[in-house]
Amino acid sequence: MKGFASDNYSGAHPEVLTAMLEANGAHTAAYGADPWSDRARELLRAHFGEQAQSFLVWNGTGANVCILRAMCRPWQAVVCAASAHINVDEGGAPEFLVGTKLLDLPTPDGKLTPELVERAVIRVGDEHAVQARVISVTQSTELGTLYTVEELRALADFAHARGMYLHVDGARLANAAAALGLPLRAFTTDAGVDAVSFGGTKNGMVSGEAVVLLAPELAEGFPWIRKQSMQLASKGRFLAAQFVAMLEGDLWLRSAQHSNAMGARLAAAVGEIPGVRITQAAQANVVFAILDPAVTARLQEEWPFYVWDEASGEVRWMCSWDTTPEEVDAFAAAITSKFAAPD
């Protein structure tokens, strides 16, 4: 039985591993100058538009930090939600490597709006204050919510009117595409996004994220940023082959649709359990809920998952590309049973 701790607890999709095996064998140029890397870049252009300049990196923190290094000088600042991964789960890498301040804003649902961002775009031109340069959003968010195309467009317009950039942390961008029922470019490139990370790991890869730069000037120094940030793989074919496996057909979408469906199934099932209060719209592959901490504790003895907020008792239940309907149902049944009677 799998748990609901994290989509990082799952392994890799068999098709991804098969692609790595097939990429093995002969010698090929290192550092991304190989045919698999060429093909991955081509596929990313097909999905994000011809202007998309892409660079593969090891992980999500690496993708975000490299993009922010391209967008910011150290006296410029990044506006983000207080719940953003860059703010709370990257070990201070953005501050350390970009040298910049994150202007983090509390939100009810993990989503920024122009009205919220405006509070952080202050003291413009004042040399004593960092200058807001980037709006960074996560799609789908860390709280499992979604930005609509219109909401992203509004943020992009707000940013561009002030000489700022819009960055999307897309560790779960595939889940957003699946949930919105839109091609990737519709809510990135076509919505005015300047750069996006396109996550592979959580969606069934061994490892690997794609940095997709849409504002052309961001690419200028990017090869050096990636290298200096220690995110350049030597045997680049193995990162690239995974992305080719994901993007050549619809594996990326199928996997995300499935984990979203499991999230919805779980939300539906637990929403009916008295004592469980769902706290966020379960729009992607995760459910947030508040329940009795004593029940949580008993449940965690059998099913791994994380408490999100000790104070409120809020928990996070994350579905993955390999979560099965049976597991969802068994988990919901377990919750019910833990309420019914202590073991």
Next chain:
Amino acid sequence: MKGFASDNYSGAHPEVLTAMLEANGAHTAAYGADPWSDRARELLRAHFGEQAQSFLVWNGTGANVCILRAMCRPWQAVVCAASAHINVDEGGAPEFLVGTKLLDLPTPDGKLTPELVERAVIRVGDEHAVQARVISVTQSTELGTLYTVEELRALADFAHARGMYLHVDGARLANAAAALGLPLRAFTTDAGVDAVSFGGTKNGMVSGEAVVLLAPELAEGFPWIRKQSMQLASKGRFLAAQFVAMLEGDLWLRSAQHSNAMGARLAAAVGEIPGVRITQAAQANVVFAILDPAVTARLQEEWPFYVWDEASGEVRWMCSWDTTPEEVDAFAAAITSKFAAPD
């Protein structure tokens, strides 16, 4: 036909990929809290000694930089050979992330000695000058040469007498073990080395290096250094399973012995070709030689390899775990033929 450009041009050993496939499947804890990671740490202790605290990272630059971050504050400096990978091939990552100055010393053979290092350990206690804190050597070196146990011990003693650390960049540590005919700990832990990176990628892995900390105080903040340096893999089992495949039996040693043997075969073969002058002792898996640039150019049309020094015409011929004797012989024959007559 493969070339002699880089051991990064080769793919992964089939046993490594098989191990990744076998590690796939169930859910397991992320970020190194899985059984494969436990086993990898156990095996690394078996090879390097019980005090070895190990951390897997993505790549060699990541391993070196994380170790140096543990050893240095930004006003402390790292003494290294001018030819060191950290000095010329890591895109300035050490300066950027450690914040420190590299005190690089010219050497004839890529090797530091206490006499050389002494030149950089100056102005001790002078607040205007960076203070040498680390001696960093590469084993086997970027020039294919080797440190003996005694040479490493002398550097360690020199370092420790001055409150300094000895770091070994072991991107090709397996080749050194094979060439010296010694267990790994004999020329690291037992020689007084404080921390070593143990390379996997060049020796037949998909990716992955192990940071092995031998001075216990270095481990204190290391989990945060690794995370903040963006070197923590989420699906850690896939890095760990590769190391288990390498270290459980003797795959790591077999592969290194083979690439060394190919290096020796190549050195022997080309050493007899008039017009080819071998410039470094070919003690590991690489041959450096000077030959007529016109010959080099004709040869590169068919066989990929790198010119190391445009000025002198020195080239680098690197053998890999998958280089065959036939390829070595064919390459040596091709060199001879290129000298004989322009195509």
Next chain:
Amino acid sequence: MKGFASDNYSGAHPEVLTAMLEANGAHTAAYGADPWSDRARELLRAHFGEQAQSFLVWNGTGANVCILRAMCRPWQAVVCAASAHINVDEGGAPEFLVGTKLLDLPTPDGKLTPELVERAVIRVGDEHAVQARVISVTQSTELGTLYTVEELRALADFAHARGMYLHVDGARLANAAAALGLPLRAFTTDAGVDAVSFGGTKNGMVSGEAVVLLAPELAEGFPWIRKQSMQLASKGRFLAAQFVAMLEGDLWLRSAQHSNAMGARLAAAVGEIPGVRITQAAQANVVFAILDPAVTARLQEEWPFYVWDEASGEVRWMCSWDTTPEEVDAFAAAITSKFAAPD
């Protein structure tokens, strides 16, 4: 007529300039190895206790950043009030130079409490999260409020119980001493503070702040931190002579007592003006108040001062060592007249 914009708008006390003139003349060793610097260190020990190790620097941002560099590694974090100078007025220097995240907490009065700080000391031991290492408070605060000895002691105890440090930004430490009626050490050294900056500039010096380290281990690398942070004055005698002038007698205290008295006089005078609402306890040399923005605008045409919060209409009126009672009275009268009738 002087305004109420900033204590940085005032010049230097004549006794300070006289001391600089007297220090001029002969040759003396540079970089703090001169008799004036010796004497300044001696006087700082007299005021802060024998364990006080002091280092003079150029300015307040320099003092704060150097102390935080001594206290933190980049993955450790600094807990501070959202209104702290380090958080909003140092151009992102703490993030850039320390590499660290500031965990800024909203407060009603610019003051931290153990209860507030506790919210930021979370995820201890979690490698994905920065680890709170320093509590940083300002005394007197940016909002003109004061910590009592007991409040500081409680923060120090909280910090030390968790392996953390307590830092005091003392840009206006003299004002706090004057307001509390206590010697400097009573609410720093004796209250468990680990390091404090002791401000000179705002209190009547040309420039210069003293870093006073009370936890002995902080001094170990400090000469290099100061130099590398570009805060080491070459003709150190001129910084030191100013501090000697301040501390040899009671100039530091007289000046602070005077500016505090002017703050109190101003608070008393404007507190009676209908339409002016004082928003913070005016415990030091500054008054915060909310009044009609139209009145503010008319007033600023004649008297320079800053609007603190555009949204609420809150303004800041700062008194200096050279503010006169006549100026305070004239300013209060001007406020009254601006309410009475538009010019």
Next chain:
Amino acid sequence: MKGFASDNYSGAHPEVLTAMLEANGAHTAAYGADPWSDRARELLRAHFGEQAQSFLVWNGTGANVCILRAMCRPWQAVVCAASAHINVDEGGAPEFLVGTKLLDLPTPDGKLTPELVERAVIRVGDEHAVQARVISVTQSTELGTLYTVEELRALADFAHARGMYLHVDGARLANAAAALGLPLRAFTTDAGVDAVSFGGTKNGMVSGEAVVLLAPELAEGFPWIRKQSMQLASKGRFLAAQFVAMLEGDLWLRSAQHSNAMGARLAAAVGEIPGVRITQAAQANVVFAILDPAVTARLQEEWPFYVWDEASGEVRWMCSWDTTPEEVDAFAAAITSKFAAPD
């Protein structure tokens, strides 16, 4: 009797201190928005040309680092002489704050040439290698030598042809102007220099250097660079008033001419002493010489000066704006006497 240790051992010229006294008194805007700062900027434009955008900072390291931060991203590198102040005397501040690598080249006389620089402008476009972006020279050099206008022009042309900048560390720029007999702009602005620091401290100020930006794009983010680098003075009038005193008339030039003349007098005097070998052309205010270390030791008991190179016995004798002919003659006589007979 003064020594020959450093021009930082001297105090401030009385006219400078008088100017500070005269700037004292009334309230004025802080952070460089005062009339003295306006006047200093105006005078710097008069000396360096209308395009000169200037920013006052605390010290020479601050000036150099701020300029390099404006010129470089962290993966770009700075080519300098091995003897450059930024390379050996700034405590690693350039690496730490700019994040960059210094590509330091050995020189016989502290001077770079296009031929020398060319060796460091390698691997252009190679993402594994830092990319040379700045040529940094010192005028007059740390070894007391001078660049001619033609030499500087050649370096500027070399730089600009490769998209690089030319930076001049002008801690002793006034000495260069005096020695060349040229206006400041003739060998900076008019020679193609992109940015220069114009030193005040060593030439008789209390403290203060001017950053003079000549390539207009460098000024864009400079106010934030200065603030974030902790180089923005709050009571800016006191830095500015000193520069006004220096530049309003010819104090800057008179002082430099005098210290140069003392340097020449010293070189002439000691050049005739058997056993003293002058090692560098004494073109500015300093003399380098090799003599018997035993003589050096006896001499240092009475006259402070620095040994430059322990290995060779080379010493540095620095003259200042306040060095007198009598002191030069007495020092030369002392050298002769120390050779004659041990005390």
